[in-house]
Amino acid sequence: MVWFSGNCSPERYSRSFDSNFILGDGPWGPSAAEPLKENFADTIAKGKVTQASVTHILKDRTVLIQKLSSQTTVGKRLGLRMMSVYAGLYLRLCKHFKDKTKQIVLVITIYNWVQASGMDGKKCSVWMFLPLVFTLFTSAGLWIVYFIAVEDDKIFPLNSAERKPGVKHAPYISIAGDEPPASCVFSQVVNMAAFLALVVAVLRFIQLKPKVLNPWLNISGLVALCLASFGMTLLGNFQLTNDEEIHNVGTSLTFGFGTLTCWIQAALTLKVNIKNEGRKVGIPRVILSASITLCVVLYFILMAQGIHMYAARVQWGLVMCFLSYFGTFAVEFRHYRYEIVCSEYQENFLSFSESLSEASEYQTDQV
Incomplete structure (x- = not known):
């Protein structure tokens, strides 16, 4: 498994995917996910939820989403919605792991799947x-x-x-x-x-x-x-x-x-x-x-x-x-974006000694 790199925590990705699961109405909305929920419920009941099994399913879904998104703009939008549905469902599997480490590993697996699918919305710089x-x-x-x-x-x-x-x-x-x-x-x-x-x-x-x-x-x-x-x-x-x-x-x-x-x-x-x-x-x-x-x-x-x-x-x-x-x-x-920041030069900055003297005068007046 390829581990994710960056400064963001797995919990952040978990919250992000969980929020993306609410998709609204449409062909890939929550209603389309109901049959999938039943399948996952059966899988959970049989005790077959493992990181390897989820990774295998994600690879199959990746091929389908990439084929869908490579056709047209509409297909890409459907692919994004489809990916969000699957990601939300898979993240709900985390709740069935009592071990927090396994939950984090599963979240990372899903994040890597999003990156491998090429559907994370990032463009080359x-x-x-x-x-x-x-x-x-x-x-x-x-x-x-x-x-x-x-x-x-x-x-x-x-x-x-x-x-x-x-x-x-x-x-x-x-x-x-x-x-x-x-x-x-x-x-x-x-x-x-x-x-x-x-x-x-x-x-x-x-x-x-x-x-x-x-x-x-x-x-x-x-x-x-x-x-x-x-x-x-x-x-x-x-x-x-x-x-x-x-x-x-x-x-x-x-x-x-x-x-x-x-x-x-x-x-x-x-x-x-x-x-x-x-x-x-x-x-x-x-x-x-x-x-x-x-x-x-x-x-x-x-x-x-x-x-x-x-x-x-x-x-x-x-x-x-x-x-x-x-x-x-x-x-x-291609992963980086560089910017040149221009700011106005302020000539009327007070020196450190001047600021101390003004502060002392203010305190004297207050006394």
Whole structure:
């Protein structure tokens, strides 16, 4: 059984479901539940009410409700009413358990059923699109830079076995975006990507802040991603031929701290386990982090040996793995909604000493 997560008590869900049982008139109102009550009464009389039996019945009802709700808007409304009827009936079974622990377990089972049915009324947050936009926009922009450079014969294609006549360089990303017009697109894409990565870093830090006991790992993830974003601005604004040293520093910051960020976020994902999706999201992130680390090692080895064609291919694969990793944050961002609160600044606040003096004067006047 999957246990519910959150700060709400089982008793709260019990009261919520109990109130939802009063549905009013209609095809799924209380009158429709009378035959079901008789069946439950027989089950109770036979002493067959267990958590396993209720869970099995709930799974059958889930299939029916999901089929009903997936058809039309009217079907979804009927599915909601139907779910409320079943939930109310099952909660009444709790009263037949003398053990309070079994009552709470049964309430949790019903709550999990509501979540699994997809009928709890929750929608995905629009913030889930931010990592997806970052991934799609950046990857599309970099491939546009690549095709511009290939079209202008600045680099040879990635699938070429040998250099074409007249082509100057290997298809590294930095070389592809080294000269206009590709350099203009490259700088714009990398700067926008750095900004979006910084926003993702801050939102991720805020998301995990109340959930981690030791904040040092969360802070380390924020700092590492901020440094990687800063490195992206360096390699995007300082082209390779204009200032090679600063460009290489930016590349090292991006790849180095980016790899560190991937491992930190993978560890946090498994540790925090948001909405019981820690393993579902954490294992792919561990695999991507291992792939990124392997690509970084291979990239520098091939560069040192002068095997530029394979080094360029590894570099493109490395960047695509990075972008895919950032896209996975959409899974957790869909559960959260972020707001920016703006309040008016009050300039006429009294200082602490002034407030004490006024309070003493008031007391003197009263005496």
